[in-house]
């Protein structure tokens with residue numbers, strides 16, 4: 001489905017969001033910290049909606065939430081992460097987005113986790129503090145990747161500085177070594193972390209090293225979550241003991257992944273494998289044509305009918321013929337969607 005209405009999508013400014021809060025009689029800064037529930041199941045790594053002019057478009061977030069819930073059976077979101085292009089957003093934009101997600105997800109989503117990692121520890125602290133004020137259910141922090149921490153100790157110190165300004169919020173380390181170039185093992189990061197960060201609640205593990213992931217699972221406390229983030233091999237991570245998964249394709253393939261998880265839980269491994277193989281077939285086809293965030297976002301636009309716009313520079317919009325070809329493949333693999 002093409003997103004013609006996109007050009008006319010309205011942009012809600014921060015002050016509009018503020019007025020909406022006031023009219024709903026929700027004073028977010030006064031909200032009590034969210035109850036600390038273990039994070040499980042599928043978590044959609046949300047795309048950031050942009051207008052055609054490249055401004056953030058919070059007006060689309062309400063429809064986005066309804067779509068995830070009703071069409072994909074996805075009840076938690078991870079906001080301002082990699083898929084959300086956080087590193088291409090300003091701190092002010094990230095606050096506006098986090099506020100809109102928390103406000104609009106209220107009563108509709110189980111958990112809104114806000115990624116607050118930045119290159120600067122100060123910016124990260126500002127966003128962590130803000131996430132606590134607006135009633136987020138948790139925060140996550142990626143390793144800084146320009147000046148990189150080159151030991152587990154340095155990385156833990158950075159995470160501690162951020163977590164300490166929002167001590168009531170569940171805290172997740174966001175491990176994505178292929179993107180950050182920070183190759184500290186997840187398991188090494190976890191060593192002794194709770195003494196340093198009492199709010200630590202787990203890892204979002206977007207890496208292919210299943211041995212390290214397994215070690216994170218086996219080291220985890222019962223109230224922690226080991227969340228896997230390479231969608232094309234989720235089944236392997238479930239076998240390793242994943243408690244949930246955060247990923248981009250759960251935005252538009254969530255219903256299939258929910259079936260995969262149910263099949264796995266019922267020990268129907270053949271059925272679970274069939275679904276994982278279908279996803280692999282789609283993604284390997286897309287990867288051969290060139291699969292980046294621009295392409296991924298366009299697939300979401302096409303499958304969902306939402307108007308999330310193009311990505312922001314330096315990412316480029318998806319060429320129309322590439323989207324068409326991948327969508328044809330999608331319909332051949334998932335004919336009932």
Ligand SMILES: CC(=O)N[C@@H]([C@@H](O)[C@H](O)[C@H](O)CO)[C@@H](O)CC(=O)C(=O)O
Pocket residue numbers: 045046078081082083084179206229230231232246247248249283
């Ligand atoms: C490198 C990357 O973007 N990985 C994605 C995956 O969901 C990925 O898009 C998917 O496995 C397809 O390759 C997630 O791990 C990222 C993520 O969770 C996030 O946006 O925060």
